[in-house]
Amino acid sequence: MKSFKFLALSIMISSVLAFAAACGNGDDSGSTPEQQNTEQAEENGNTEGEGEGSDDLAQLEGEVGIDGSSTVGPIMEAVSEEFGAAAPNVKAPIGISGTGGGFKRFVVGETDMSNASREIKDEEAQQAEENGIEYTELEVAFDGISVVVNQENDWIEQLTIDELKTMWIEDGTATKWSDVNPEWPEEEISFYSPGTDSGTYDYFNEVVLEDEPVAKAATLSEDDNVLVKGVQGDKNAIGFFGYSYYLENKDSLKVVPIVNEAGEAVEPTAESIESGDYNPLSRPLYVYVNNASVKDKEQVYQYLKFMLENAGDLAEEVGYVRLPEDKYNEGMETIEGLR
Structure with missing residues (x-):
């Protein structure tokens, strides 16, 4: 990862080596030690106004308002932690109110950035337009919604999308495992779902439930x-959430392979998510940014540049799947164009 901790160390080492080399040249250098130090400082420094060096970031001040998806949250928390090491005077805490909750604040100008596990809805975009908020959508990583059951569940080896729909839809026909498959136990199913403000809920609702209401018995x-924790503590539980949260708890959960469009039962992995084999539950993750914030707030601009430079590495570190490099480069060009 392009950590500024390592950058600072590299600069220090380079300075020591350069000074040693200069001293080794003796009188042939033609300059005093003071001149040599000045020349070395100029070589190590960035062009004035570029704002890319560690010294420039250290001088930044202000806040970056960020809220939104709990799924995207781990990536952005990692970004804020690393950025904070380079720019300690910039505050960039990550709010976790869900994709919908984040957009509610973003479209009225309360935040600079909104993390989202789905694209902005038409009504949200309309609200932004009515409030004079112009924005840019950036992709930061790939995710695969992971369906999990309790480790003691020994009857489910895979699920089809139709079985998921039968199980999760609120039509009263499936409350027990045996209602989905007569070979399964006659035990009540315990459902655990992201809340209605979650982009993960919206995506699952669209792809699996086809916009029908989720089971009323579900814990949201x-x-x-x-x-x-709900799935961990209940043998008859089933739930779904982002891939990162499954990976973090994989030793205490059982992930369920999902039958894809090709008729193959596929488990979510970095490879199956990136390749698209884990369909239809693979999806991109987004960050939406207020264009005016990028233009008018140096700390927001620098934060976004840092995010795009490091999002791939950080996404992998916290359990998601990086985008192709050209996607991050494309995002960088877009941000530069907003200035």
Whole structure:
């Protein structure tokens, strides 16, 4: 990862080596030690106004307002942590109110950036337009919604999308496992789902439930850790959330392979998500940014540049799948164009 901790160390080492080399040249250098130090400082420094060096970031001040998806949250928390090491005077805490909750704040200008696990809805875009908010959509990583059951569940080896729909839809026909498959136990199913403000809920609702209501018996929460604990503690539980949260808890959960469009049962992995084999539950993750914030707030501009330079590495570190490099480069060009 392009950590500024390592950058600072590299600059220090380069300075020591350069000074040693200069001293080794003796009188042939033609300059005093003071001149040599000045020349070395100029070589190590960035062009004035570029704002890309560690010294420039260290001088930045202000805040970056960020809220939104709990799924995208781990990536952005990692970005804020690393950026904070280079720009300690910039505050960039990550709010986790869900994709919908984040957009509610973003479209009225309360935040500079909104993390989202789905694309902005037409009505949200209309609200932004009515409030004079112009924005840019950036992709940051790939995710695969992971369907999980309790480790003691020994009857499910795979699920089709139709079985998921039968199970999760609120039509009263499937409340027990045996209602989905007569060979499964006659036990009540416990459902754990992201809350209605979650982009993960919206995506699952669209792709699996085809916009039908989710089972009323489901426990809904914007906090994915609540869902994880619920499934961990109930033999008859089933839940779904982002791939990162499954990876973090894979030793205490059983992930369910999903039958894809080709009729193959596929488990979510970095490879199956990136290749698209884990369909239809693979999806991109987004960050939406207020264009005016990029133009008028140096700290927002620098934060976004840092994010795009490091998002791939950080996404992998926290359990998601990086985008092709040209996607990040394309995002960088877009941000530069907003200045």
